[in-house]
Amino acid sequence: MKQDELLVRLRGFEWNDFECKKASRGVPDDAYKTVAAFANTAGGWLVFGVSEHNGQLEVTGVDEPDRVQNDFLSTLRSGQKLNQIIRVEEQRYSIDGKTVFTFHVPESPRFDKPIYLKGDPRQTYIRRGAGDEQCTARELGRFLRDHDTQSFDGELLADLDVQRCFDEDTVRWYKAQFLLRNPDQSDIADPVAFLHHWNYVTEHQGQMLPSRAGVLLFGKRQYVEQLLPRPVLDYQRIDTAFDNWSADQRWHDRYVFEENIFSTWRGLVARYMRIAEHPFSLDPATLRRNDDPPDYVAFREAAINLLVHQDYGDPGRKAAIKLFTDRTVFWNPGDAFPSTAALLEPTEKDVRNPALIKAFRRIGLSDQAGTGIRAIFRNWHELGRVPPQIRNDKASKEFELVLVNKPLLTVAMQQFRQSLGVDLSPEQADALALGLEKPAGESLSLTDIRGLGFSTTQQAKALADRLVAQNLLEPQSETRFQVPESIRQRFDLETAQVTEQVGTKSGPSEDQVRTWSQLTAEQQGLLTKMHAEHTITELMDWVKRVNRTKFRDQCLTPLLEQGLVTMTIPDKPQSSKQRYRLTERGTALLAGQHTQDKTPHERPV
Structure with missing residues (x-):
């Protein structure tokens, strides 16, 4: 962490990857709880020489820096206070003449966890929010299962009979799929022999035993339920x-x-x-x-x-x-x-x-x-949608992946891009849109940008640097960026100015002219032909589209978002009886365009 980044963090508050200790003349004992908690979760920064006062972080300095630093590092390297040696990266800074230390505690490898204090696994800590929490027995059990060098799914089950526990229909289905994909492989007729060939059944001390993976994958329901006391x-x-x-x-x-x-x-x-x-x-x-x-x-x-x-x-x-x-x-x-x-x-x-x-x-x-x-990320990006969201919670040991069915480049974003007056590549426009998608105050990371389809971090960094040079992003650190407040306010203002104006007999309104000009030729063609209720197949035929997903994202969804087209069954968007028709705004826009297209003597006065 560079000093500029540290100063930015000190203007905020402690959180799951950032903890401050006063440590004026010695290492506080609870610092080691924080080290263990960081090591057991996703790592973090431990700062000495900073105190919290009235909810604000204040630099108070380390009065005996050499002794504090040496005591702390030697304890971490001794393996006595904690059950594993913890290697941290330390930096020493002088802020307003006061000494401050930062220590980056990395996440420990899976087989080193859990990290605990005083040789007692019950003193295992995890990081949640701004606190170090002692693990419950169930949470500790999760760490211990993942710590085992023998994989959980490879365990042999001595109390199950291989001749009774497998579902033959599942094994037949699997064999059929395998042989279709691997026609050169010989068919092994006996189900147990087939599973033995692939190590889902193992011979142990003269007895054929199923593995846990074998029963979970191929077992009869009663044996799966016996093995797993909750649903799959x-x-x-x-x-x-x-x-x-x-x-x-x-x-x-x-x-x-x-x-x-x-x-x-x-x-x-x-x-x-x-x-x-x-x-x-x-x-x-x-x-x-x-x-x-x-x-x-x-x-x-x-x-x-x-x-x-x-x-x-x-x-x-x-x-x-x-x-x-x-x-x-x-x-x-x-x-x-x-x-x-x-x-x-x-x-x-x-x-x-x-x-x-x-x-x-x-x-x-x-x-x-x-x-x-x-x-997953590549295919979602091909659809033009907001990148998938990942929450990999190492404290609670849970994983969540969210596929959001929302276009990244909305109509509002496309209009804003045109008004910026800078030449943005499609990749740059995507990154800016993703930055604006983030709530105000939340940063855009290089990992976020990589989710737009970049193969390497270097490619994501080059793109971010280009947007910084165009004053469309501002760096918070080497890996995190933020849309400037002036750009965000301008985007919000221009988005709010899209109103539901309708045309008049004397001609189309300015809003109608602007809206029509910002539609693609395909979208204009769709509106021109819509005079009743139409299926999506009809609409695709009009513009000679064959990929329904891309047609929805690139043609139909923008028209729905602008309120120009509506569904006949809006509460069931995937209904087979779904139809699409013009809204009042769409009808007014089309009428205004017809008026605009007439010669002067044809227009009503």
């Missing part, structure tokens, strides 16, 4: 927007999957097909759509990510998929071991359930190792 997945379809929903409202379709993982996957696909935007066919070998539209790729990868990475040793929390009208939320018990930034790297990742993952990859139901999250 809770699927809910909620026909309302996320912001309009509360937990006490009832879902519109729900299914709690308690069968094996592959049966769960097949049932989930069947439910997804019912509500997909339009009919499609599936490749029987991979269950991939033959026309491979981005929306299904993103859903497939997110759903499989949920099934293979969750903590199946957690008895009290079940995975959930909630489909709202404007987003889909995937929630998992169990955090991802890498950071969010690392998830976007095209490298092999440390995973919780390697045997489950291999089973899906073997039949082509998951992308190459380390590319699943990248595929």
Whole structure:
């Protein structure tokens, strides 16, 4: 952390990655709790020489800096106060003549956790908000499961009979998918022998034993329930927007999957097909759509990510998929071991359930190792939508992925881009739109920018630097940026000026002229031909579009957002009986354009 960045943080408050201690003449004992909490979660900055006074952070300085620094670092390196040696990066600064230390505590590797004090695992701490919290017994158990070098899904189950615990229909289905994808492989007729070949059954001391992964993937329901005392997945379809929903409202379709993982996957696909935007066919070998539209790729990868990475040793929390009208939320018990930034790297990742993952990859139901999250982001970006949101909570050990069905470049943003008077590339426009999408005061990180489809951090940094040079972003640190307040205010003002004006007989209003000129040729063509209620297929035929998703995002949704077109069944946007028609504003805009197109002597006076 550079001194300028530190000064910015000191104007704020302590939070989950930032903690200050007075440490005037010695190291406070609770500093080691903070070290343990940072190491057990996502890391953070510990600052000595700063006190809190009346809710404000104040530089008070370290009076005996050499002794405080040496005592602290030697204790961390001794492995006595904490059960693991903690290596921190330290910096010493002079602020107003007072000595301040910053120590960056990295997140500890999975197999080093939990980090605890005084040789007592019960003194394990995690970081939540601005506090260091002692782990509950259940939270400690999650750490210990992830700490085990023997993967949880690879454990052998001595109390189950291999001849009785597997569901033969699931094994037959899996074998069929495998042989279609691998025609050179010989068929192993016996189900147990087939599973033994792939190590889901193992010979141990003369006895054939199923693995935990084998039963979770292929087991009969009664044995899955015996092994897992909670559902595999809770699927809910909620026909309302996320912001309009509360937990006490009832879902519109729900299914709690308690069968094996592959049966769960097949049932989930069947439910997804019912509500997909339009009919499609599936490749029987991979269950991939033959026309491979981005929306299904993103859903497939997110759903499989949920099934293979969750903590199946957690008895009290079940995975959930909630489909709202404007987003889909995937929630998992169990955090991802890498950071969010690392998830976007095209490298092999440390995973919780390697045997489950291999089973899906073997039949082509998951992308190459380390590319699943990248595929989700890439396909969502191809749709022109706001990047997926990831919340990888290492304190609560939970993972959430949200696919927001919202265009990144809205009509308002497109109009604002044209008014800026600077030449923005599509990538730069996307990054600026993402910055404006953030709430005021929230920064835009290089990881956020990478979510727009950039392969490397260096590419994201070059783009951010270009926007800084154009005064459209301002740096907060080397990795974080913010839209200047003047740009944000200008955007808000111009967006608010879009009104519902209508034309007059003497000609189109200024608003109508501006609105019409900012429509694409396709959008103008659609409005010109709309004289009744029309299906989306009719509209696509008029502009010779074949990809329904791209047509919605690029042509139809902007017209809906501007209030020029409306749905005939607005509360059921995915209804097969859905039609589209002009609104009063759309009719007035079209009438005004017709007036504008007439010669002067044809226009009424």
